[in-house]
Amino acid sequence: MDGLQFAKEPAPFVITIFGATGDLTRKKLIPALFSLFLKGNASQFKVIGFARRPWTKESFQKEALSMLSGSHFSHIPEGQKKAFLEKLDYVSSTFDDAAGYARLAELVKPWEGKLFYLSTPPDEYEPIIRNLGGVGLNKVDSGWSRVIVEKPFGRDLATAKELNEILSSQFEEHQIYRIDHYLGKETVQNILVLRFGNGIFEPLWNSRYIDNIQITVAESIGVGTRGNYYEKSGTLRDMVQNHIFQLMTLLLMEPPNDLSPDTVRTEKVKVLKSLRPITYKDIKNYTVRGQYAAGVVDGKPVQGYLQEEGVAKDSKTETFVALQVHVDTWRWEGVPIFIRTGKGLGRKVSEVAVTFKQPPLQVFRNQATDGGQNQLVLHIQPEEGFTFHINAKIPGYTTQVRPVNMDFAYGDAFGESTPEAYERLILDALVGDSTLYTRRDEIEASWSFITRILQGWALDTDPLPQYRAGSAGPEEAKALPASIDQKWRKL
Ligand SMILES: NC(=O)c1ccc[n+]([C@@H]2O[C@H](COP(=O)([O-])OP(=O)(O)OC[C@H]3O[C@@H](n4cnc5c(N)ncnc54)[C@H](OP(=O)(O)O)[C@@H]3O)[C@@H](O)[C@H]2O)c1
Incomplete structure (x- = not known):
């Protein structure tokens, strides 16, 4: 196929x-x-x-x-x-x-x-x-x-392996389709086309030119009536192990030689296997978790997570996660990947921001503004498309520099409604194309990394940071990017 x-x-x-x-x-x-x-x-x-x-x-x-x-x-x-x-x-x-x-x-x-x-x-x-x-x-x-x-496919490495064993006792791997509906989204698939269908990005897509990458998947709603389910899951399991890691592997993988399911997925697995483990001793430096407290979302007062139906009063389930991860490969050495996702945040938005390094010599550094670093932002939700932030001269007698945007919006360019993720994925399974489904080694590699964090958190007895519903998350997350040049994009 x-x-x-x-x-x-x-x-x-x-x-x-x-x-x-x-x-x-x-x-x-x-x-x-x-x-x-x-x-x-x-x-x-x-x-x-x-x-x-x-x-x-x-x-x-x-x-x-x-x-x-x-x-x-x-x-x-x-x-x-x-x-x-x-x-x-x-x-x-x-x-x-x-x-x-x-x-x-x-x-x-x-x-x-x-x-x-x-x-x-x-x-x-x-x-x-x-x-x-x-x-x-x-x-x-x-x-x-x-x-x-x-999904969910397991709740840690051991249970994911167990489920894989049960499946493989009756079905061959080529018959098994582990779904992640994020991969059915047009804009997520477009990451591959953007990177490998254009000549201009790939030469820059490495640690020489990229300063950092941020992945944000923010939801403004809380857990609603799903408190019971969420208590057993939490944000790391619910969002990071699957959807966000799928985005991340597409962003960081090496160019595949062809688009066959196994070639693409083999490259994705290599990324997951190159993730630098976050063990207990690094937990405070590389992860921040939090729980939303009462606040105001979209102009309406909302209750905190601990007051939601089905949630234990002393729950330590996280509704927000921020991570700094590193992929130890030749291409990505020294480039931090910042991940931030949660519920009860100020805005519903999913995006990837790739921030490029400053030019080697910043000749405009003495101007009132040098415009800042170039950034390519891939919009996944609610808008679909991307924006390139580049610097331009402000018209006038002096050389003032200001960032301007080059925008591409899917709807404007193609004018047709994009198919629902499930439509695309079911069709792929019907024709036997598993490229957009998760392979066994892929799921186990992602759980292997996530399980270490879960084990580290289990040993951490500090109270969970709280954040006001409708805000950008816990204050502690702000300090995660260690360099002063690396800041979260505004939510
Ligand atoms: N809902 C979503 O938006 C969503 C999104 C992403 C992933 N998922 C995943 O999709 C799966 C289904 O979610 P859902 O929200 O549709 O669940 P749900 O509303 O709770 O539905 C569960 C279904 O399973 C049936 N069922 C449960 N135990 C059964 C048993 N012992 N024998 C026969 N039938 C049984 C129920 O039948 P009866 O009601 O007739 O008993 C019902 O049809 C879950 O794995 C969930 O994590 C859901």
């Missing part, structure tokens, strides 16, 4: 959604499948919902219609929705009941392509995997069989 460059035309397939009555199916999976159907990327197919609730085929179809009620589909004729709904079927069963899988096998076996989507709580992966193997649905003798596994 040749990876990212191929047009997508899946063979006839059946997709089984384990957890079909759940939130992700409602919000993302059914809308994504409907979009693929509308765009003609899926014509001969069936969708089977599998969950505990005693729904029937008809009630699943009725529920699915309500899942398509968003404004996105309001202009779509009812006839097309009906044609899609006719492809839906439902199996009501618990995940550990072999009889349910026997019924499923009858529906699924005639199809050449079989995709199983595990959209369930992680504790449920094991019985599903084993039962699929039990009825032979993992076999590829006639056609193909693939499984998509949702």
Whole structure:
């Protein structure tokens, strides 16, 4: 399979959604499948919902219609929705009941392509995997069989390895698709095109010219009704191990020789394996965590994390993380990578800022302003595109320098709405392209680094720094960049 460059035309397939009555199916999976159907990327197919609730085929179809009620589909004729709904079927069963899988096998076996989507709580992966193997649905003798596994994929290195063992007891690695929806985002994929499809960036993309890189993924909302889930997770597990590390590896990897899934992922793994470990003794120098306290977000007063439903009053779960990481490679030696992510912050924004070094001789240094360092900012959310901050002369009789922006906005340049991440990723799994999915060694390498930090934090008895909801995070994070020239970008 040749990876990212191929047009997508899946063979006839059946997709089984384990957890079909759940939130992700409602919000993302059914809308994504409907979009693929509308765009003609899926014509001969069936969708089977599998969950505990005693729904029937008809009630699943009725529920699915309500899942398509968003404004996105309001202009779509009812006839097309009906044609899609006719492809839906439902199996009501618990995940550990072999009889349910026997019924499923009858529906699924005639199809050449079989995709199983595990959209369930992680504790449920094991019985599903084993039962699929039990009825032979993992076999590829006639056609193909693939499984998509949702996040979270483990909660530390040991549990991620355990889950990999369970999966590999029934499926070959090429059948396993570990999803990270960040990789389905256009702007994230554009990092590869920006770096390797242009001649001007790559010669500068190293420690000779780059001063530091900052990755920010900030959310203004708090944990809301998901306090229970968040207590078991925290920001490091929820955001850094997966989404942010995916961004980071795309930014730092060496140019791949081709775009095949394994070539791209091998380069990404090399980055993760080159991360300098942060052990207990470095915890205070390279990591800052915090919890949001009561504050004001978008003009509205909000409560602190400890007051949220489902959160322990003495919780030490972090809702904010800032890290300074180093990648010990020839290319990146001496370039700090600053990572900052959290909830209850002043703004919802995801971006990457690459700050370049000053010119060797700063000839404008004695002017009122020398404009500062060049910066390339990749906007991921809410705007999509990038901005180049360069310096220009202010018109007039004196030589005053000021930074100006060169902007590229995705919407302006291409004028079309970008496909939803889940749409792209499901389509890739249907055509057998795993480039944008996480390989086993990749997930284990990222957990290996993250687990050391978790172990260091577990030994740290200091109270967690608090930050006012609606602010830029704890004060302690400001001091993380040790050099006075390296500052966080304003949120
Ligand atoms: N929701 C999101 O926005 C989101 C985003 C990213 C990743 N994810 C991941 O996606 C997965 C699903 O999340 P979700 O929010 O959709 O979860 P959810 O709303 O809690 O849904 C869980 C689903 O699993 C079914 N289920 C649970 N235990 C079962 C059992 N023993 N037997 C049969 N069915 C069982 C439930 O069926 P019944 O309700 O019929 O009992 C329901 O369909 C999770 O791994 C989550 O981390 C979710």
